[in-house]
Amino acid sequence: MTETTEPDETGPEGSSPAPSRRALIGWGGAGLALGAAVAGGAVAVVRPHEAAASADASTGGEVAFHGAHQAGIATAVQDRLHFAAFDVKTTDRAAFIRMLKDWTEAARRMTAGRTVGEGAFGLAEAPPDDTGEALGLKPSRLTLTIGFGPSFFEKFGLADKRPAALVDLPHFPGDNLDKSRTGGDLCVQACADDPQVAVHAIRNLARIGFGKVAVRWSQLGFGKTSSTTPDAQTPRNLFGFKDGTSNIAGTETDRLKKFVWVGEGDGPDWMSGGSYLVARRIRMNIETWDRTSLQEQEDVFGRDKGEGAAVGKAKEHDKPFLKAMKPTAHVRLAHPDANGGITILRRGYSFTDGTDGLGRLDAGLFFLAYQRDPRQGFIPLQRKLAASDALNEYIQHVGSAVFAVPPGVRDKNDWWGRTLLTEEA
Amino acid sequence: MRTVRLATVAAVTAAALTAVTACTAKSDAKGGEAITVIAADSTCETSTKSVPAGQVTLKIENKGSKATEVEIVFPDDRIVSEKENIGPGTKYTLTAEVKAGEYEIACRPGMKGHGVRQKLTVTGGGKTAERDPKLDKAVAEYRAYAQEQADETLPRVETFAKAIKDGDLAGAKKAYALSRLGWERTEPVAESFGDIDPKVDVRADGLEQGQKWTGWHRLEKALWADKKIGATEKKLADQLVTDLKDWQKRVGTADITPTSMANGAKELLDEVATGKVTGEEERYSHTDLVDFKGNVEGAQKAYDLLKPVVQKNDPELAKELDQQFTALNKLLDTYRSGKTSYDFVSYDKVGKEDRKELSDAVNALAEPLSKLAAAVVK
Numbered sequence: 001m002t003e004t005t006e007p008d009e010t011g012p013e014g015s016s017p018a019p020s021r022r023a024l025i026g027w028g029g030a031g032l033a034l035g036a037a038v039a040g041g042a043v044a045v046v047r048p049h050e051a052a053a054s055a056d057a058s059t060g061g062e063v064a065f066h067g068a069h070q071a072g073i074a075t076a077v078q079d080r081l082h083f084a085a086f087d088v089k090t091t092d093r094a095a096f097i098r099m100l101k102d103w104t105e106a107a108r109r110m111t112a113g114r115t116v117g118e119g120a121f122g123l124a125e126a127p128p129d130d131t132g133e134a135l136g137l138k139p140s141r142l143t144l145t146i147g148f149g150p151s152f153f154e155k156f157g158l159a160d161k162r163p164a165a166l167v168d169l170p171h172f173p174g175d176n177l178d179k180s181r182t183g184g185d186l187c188v189q190a191c192a193d194d195p196q197v198a199v200h201a202i203r204n205l206a207r208i209g210f211g212k213v214a215v216r217w218s219q220l221g222f223g224k225t226s227s228t229t230p231d232a233q234t235p236r237n238l239f240g241f242k243d244g245t246s247n248i249a250g251t252e253t254d255r256l257k258k259f260v261w262v263g264e265g266d267g268p269d270w271m272s273g274g275s276y277l278v279a280r281r282i283r284m285n286i287e288t289w290d291r292t293s294l295q296e297q298e299d300v301f302g303r304d305k306g307e308g309a310a311v312g313k314a315k316e317h318d319k320p321f322l323k324a325m326k327p328t329a330h331v332r333l334a335h336p337d338a339n340g341g342i343t344i345l346r347r348g349y350s351f352t353d354g355t356d357g358l359g360r361l362d363a364g365l366f367f368l369a370y371q372r373d374p375r376q377g378f379i380p381l382q383r384k385l386a387a388s389d390a391l392n393e394y395i396q397h398v399g400s401a402v403f404a405v406p407p408g409v410r411d412k413n414d415w416w417g418r419t420l421l422t423e424e425a
Numbered sequence: 426m427r428t429v430r431l432a433t434v435a436a437v438t439a440a441a442l443t444a445v446t447a448c449t450a451k452s453d454a455k456g457g458e459a460i461t462v463i464a465a466d467s468t469c470e471t472s473t474k475s476v477p478a479g480q481v482t483l484k485i486e487n488k489g490s491k492a493t494e495v496e497i498v499f500p501d502d503r504i505v506s507e508k509e510n511i512g513p514g515t516k517y518t519l520t521a522e523v524k525a526g527e528y529e530i531a532c533r534p535g536m537k538g539h540g541v542r543q544k545l546t547v548t549g550g551g552k553t554a555e556r557d558p559k560l561d562k563a564v565a566e567y568r569a570y571a572q573e574q575a576d577e578t579l580p581r582v583e584t585f586a587k588a589i590k591d592g593d594l595a596g597a598k599k600a601y602a603l604s605r606l607g608w609e610r611t612e613p614v615a616e617s618f619g620d621i622d623p624k625v626d627v628r629a630d631g632l633e634q635g636q637k638w639t640g641w642h643r644l645e646k647a648l649w650a651d652k653k654i655g656a657t658e659k660k661l662a663d664q665l666v667t668d669l670k671d672w673q674k675r676v677g678t679a680d681i682t683p684t685s686m687a688n689g690a691k692e693l694l695d696e697v698a699t700g701k702v703t704g705e706e707e708r709y710s711h712t713d714l715v716d717f718k719g720n721v722e723g724a725q726k727a728y729d730l731l732k733p734v735v736q737k738n739d740p741e742l743a744k745e746l747d748q749q750f751t752a753l754n755k756l757l758d759t760y761r762s763g764k765t766s767y768d769f770v771s772y773d774k775v776g777k778e779d780r781k782e783l784s785d786a787v788n789a790l791a792e793p794l795s796k797l798a799a800a801v802v803k
Contacts, residue, residue: 123799126799127796211745214781214788
């Protein structure tokens with residue numbers, strides 16, 4: 001568990017002739033200190049002149065790409081999301097690995113605020129390597145996190161590498177899954193404080209991937225609905241309620257180790273230091289919710305709307321008394337205390353994809369949760385919620401995916417998926 | 426007849442290429458003696474009607490009362506080299522690299538209109554800028570291909586037009602898609618004549634205000650959506666033949682370069698990505714997959730001709746392109762009734778997931794294809 005950050009201002013791969021976003025704007029490194037501290041949870045090496053910087057996201061700083069764990073999980077939740085699921089289109093293992101290495105290099109550069117490849121300029125006859133829309137923007141705490149879905153292990157003869165914990169999610173009551181928004185061989189989660197930086201990252205990775213992978217679906221998220229920084233204000237979902245008050249904080253090393261990171265011995269070895277991601281596109285029936293009385297809204301959640309305090313309590317962070325809530329209240333059903341301590345790290349975003357053609361907002365929660373084992377995390381929780389949660393009247397799960405998220409990229413010679421795809425690993 | 430014309434045109438186009446980079450520089454005109462051009466308000470006197478190929482120098486003097494423009498032009502009015510805005514009483518020396526062929530020198534007093542013209546014959550081999558002969562060969566062969574496609578299209582269009590004029594709805598529908606194939610294969614060349622494309626291949630949504638809707642898609646709508654052939658349609662069928670004859674006549678003069686061939690190949694895939702995969706192109710007939718196949722064939726032809734150069738400059742890219750062309754063609758084969766047949770599945774019968782698969786295969790090919798031009802000029 002050693003967390004390292006990039007050694008100096010020239011970045012991990014030395015100086016580059018390409019114009020870099022970072023070069024254009026100079027340092028805005030506050031986010032780095034934060035990212036390093038929370039991502040590793042152990043030893044955080046930060047540059048002295050940045051150590052004093054606050055965790056203020058507005059500085060647009062950089063989150064370390066290298067580490068024992070991938071960034072974008074315990075990292076303080078950024079404001080914006082572009083999440084993409086890909087399908088593998090090639091049967092050529094070497095070509096696929098080449099793409100993963102190209103992706104890693106591009107991710108390394110983009111998270112440092114640099115351009116892809118030679119940048120957005122170059123030969124007049126050829127399209128430039130980088131698409132250019134992030135030129136001049138700060139790194140904006142961009143994190144890129146990769147995962148492998150169950151169907152991936154049907155490719156390249158990897159069946160025996162599939163982790164036992166990477167189960168196909170069962171059908172839950174009420175699920176109405178759209179096939180074109182479900183599953184995927186691979187995923188990349190791009191989170192940043194600037195939406196243009198997140199979209200640029202996915203767009204450029206998709207471009208590098210053409211012929212090897214194709215985007216199956218993707219989702220934009222515009223507002224975080226969970227926080228991994230407990231001191232910050234708990235964000236609200238589109239129902240107007242605070243949710244995830246007792247979410248795992250990025251600094252809670254023990255809880256991260258217990259509930260989020262795959263431990264040595266959990267198996268398989270290639271997943272040690274990784275995690276499992278469940279993604280669910282949850283459509284909210286916004287208009288009917290908005291016509292619901294305040295009392296019912298508060299009963300449904302089990303807390304008050306204004307403060308976010310549990311039923312009968314004064315403050316959001318007062319310990320809830322679950323039995324004071326209705327038996328079907330969301331908090332009562334989902335709280336760790338009601339689930340033998342089951343805890344997941346939530347990292348979801350609100351989404352709005354315009355309207356649905358019937359004049360209703362096509363909006364909801366793009367639920368993202370990381371856990372050590374979905375069989376002891378999302379699955380039992382969702383079984384319970386799907387059966388009884390009063391919220392079900394106002395929501396519908398319309399997309400679903402699960403991914404094995406490998407451990408972090410260690411250094412500039414490492415690449416995404418190496419532990420899975422090289423035999424020596 | 427055609428081959429003779431092609432040979433001339435190929436030479437002329439190569440001259441155009443070199444001329445672009447060599448024009449309007451003052452020069453010592455080693456290639457031969459300069460041509461004196463005396464431009465006036467209604468005359469254009471040239472000191473000679475014939476010069477050897479290579480560097481050609483015009484010593485221009487404007488003796489008129491208005492500013493003038495002097496050009497060396499191809500017979501079809503494309504400009505080899507020009508100097509605009511030569512004031513009254515001033516002189517200018519214009520130099521251009523010109524290959525053997527027939528040209529005109531045009532003086533355009535007031536810088537407008539057809540101007541006053543003199544013939545100019547450029548003879549012999551002469552000195553020209555060097556280009557990889559493999560690329561010259563590729564351009565010449567692609568030009569021949571473009572001509573061949575136009576030549577093959579005309580009888581097919583005539584069959585289509587005849588069916589319409591006979592009021593034969595079923596026959597016209599049957600002949601429709603095939604009549605478009607040659608055009609689709611060489612669309613970037615066809616479109617380079619800005620005036621033909623809007624007459625023959627425009628869709629309803631592409632019309633400008635006041636523009637009359639003519640061409641294939643107007644007839645497509647009549648046949649499939651309105652299901653009737655009237656006097657207007659019969660007239661439009663004739664018009665389509667006339668407009669395409671114009672294309673057939675002019676296609677050999679298109680300005681083709683190795684770069685434009687490579688970019689044209691990419692543009693054909695762009696056509697597929699934006700028009701065919703979405704089903705927008707043939708929204709009434711749903712014959713999109715025929716156009717799709719035609720676009721891919723045309724792109725592949727350009728690539729195949731450039732391949733000897735690509736293999737030398739970027740062997741990895743050549744390998745990737747071979748692979749992706751094969752993959753896309755294989756996928757398209759699953760939608761046709763026979764290996765060589767142009768009887769494709771109607772696109773309205775192709776489901777969302779299958780369209781996605783086609784779209785993915787197009788992206789997989791188009792991305793490396795976007796690197797072809799750079800590999801050719803490397």
